[in-house]
Amino acid sequence: MLIVELLNLLSRMAHSGVHKDRGELRIHENLDELGTDLAEYIAELSEASVKERGVFTIAISGGSLIGLMGRLCEAPYNKTVDWAKWYIFWADERVVAKTHADSNYKLAKDGLLSKTDNPEQIFDNHLPLPPQPIVFLSNVNSPSPVGEFEGNHYQMPIVSAEEAADDYEFHVRQLVKTRTINVSDISDCPKFDLILLGMGPDGHVASLFPNHPVLDEKDEWVTFITDSPKSPPERITFTLPVINSASNVAVVVTGESKAEAVHLATDDVGADCLSLPARLVRPIRGKLVWFLDKLAASKLDGSRFSE
Numbered sequence: 001m002l003i004v005e006l007l008n009l010l011s012r013m014a015h016s017g018v019h020k021d022r023g024e025l026r027i028h029e030n031l032d033e034l035g036t037d038l039a040e041y042i043a044e045l046s047e048a049s050v051k052e053r054g055v056f057t058i059a060i061s062g063g064s065l066i067g068l069m070g071r072l073c074e075a076p077y078n079k080t081v082d083w084a085k086w087y088i089f090w091a092d093e094r095v096v097a098k099t100h101a102d103s104n105y106k107l108a109k110d111g112l113l114s115k116t117d118n119p120e121q122i123f124d125n126h127l128p129l130p131p132q133p134i135v136f137l138s139n140v141n142s143p144s145p146v147g148e149f150e151g152n153h154y155q156m157p158i159v160s161a162e163e164a165a166d167d168y169e170f171h172v173r174q175l176v177k178t179r180t181i182n183v184s185d186i187s188d189c190p191k192f193d194l195i196l197l198g199m200g201p202d203g204h205v206a207s208l209f210p211n212h213p214v215l216d217e218k219d220e221w222v223t224f225i226t227d228s229p230k231s232p233p234e235r236i237t238f239t240l241p242v243i244n245s246a247s248n249v250a251v252v253v254t255g256e257s258k259a260e261a262v263h264l265a266t267d268d269v270g271a272d273c274l275s276l277p278a279r280l281v282r283p284i285r286g287k288l289v290w291f292l293d294k295l296a297a298s299k300l301d302g303s304r305f306s307e
């Protein structure tokens with residue numbers, strides 16, 4: 001049954017193409033097909049990592065990506081994916097309380113993780129895994145009375161964006177030390193099994209925005225910004241060296257408003273576009289896959305594809 005579904009899916013995929021530097025493009029007729037292909041892709045990587053290392057280290061972004069991952073909570077993936085072996089990280093997070101509507105953590109929890117068959121396996125540390133499968137941004141997300149909404153009154157969290165970035169990087173470093181997260185063979189960077197990114201119409205990925213100085217960050221694994229052009233202004237984010245050290249990176253983009261940025265990020269374009277954040281995503285030893293719907297792919301150079 002599953003094989004038949006997959007064959008149908010493959011035959012319905014409108015186009016696909018591979019570019020040496022800018023990855024594989026999978027273009028889908030509609031969101032439903034994209035969601036199925038994305039779930040299949042994540043499930044396969046999860047299975048391979050769990051088989052090889054006993055865990056799956058996955059970093060997710062916020063935004064529309066979370067809704068597009070929804071099929072993972074449905075059959076057959078709700079049964080076949082070994083959620084208990086997942087270590088979940090955030091490619092970026094907004095410096096708000098974990099109960100705040102802008103929190104990527106809240107979005108993923110409400111929109112995805114709490115819909116799995118055994119959410120307690122993910123949220124509680126019942127399983128014999130060191131220390132906890134979800135790496136929380138502990139200070140940012142601490143359930144303290146500050147940094148929470150009280151009625152209509154919101155108080156900023158006690159920590160600064162800088163402290164939140166340091167704290168998150170510390171947690172990631174601990175897990176690299178124990179090799180729960182793999183380490184890159186060419187740098188000291190963490191090598192996540194999979195980093196899932198969305199992309200804004202301006203070509204930003206995670207919280208790496210066009211022309212921002214953090215695009216040049218080479219030393220830190222997690223950095224912070226306090227001037228995001230998209231609200232909220234304070235955010236923390238994986239840096240490009242971390243994203244580009246992952247074993248697999250997927251960029252998931254839908255909708256016409258992002259078609260121009262997809263074109264600028266993946267086609268052969270002029271030098272002035274070379275610093276578009278999404279274009280700077282180029283895993284050094286890993287594999288890059290773009291999941292697009294037809295609208296997001298509508299401005300791509302057609303010459304790259306074969307039916």
Ligand SMILES: O=C1O[C@H](COP(=O)(O)O)[C@@H](O)[C@H](O)[C@H]1O
Pocket residue numbers: 061062063064065092093104197198199200201204205206207230
């Ligand atoms: O601000 C953010 O935006 C991007 C893209 O979001 P989308 O809703 O346009 O898909 C998201 O990937 C990132 O995690 C988030 O912080």
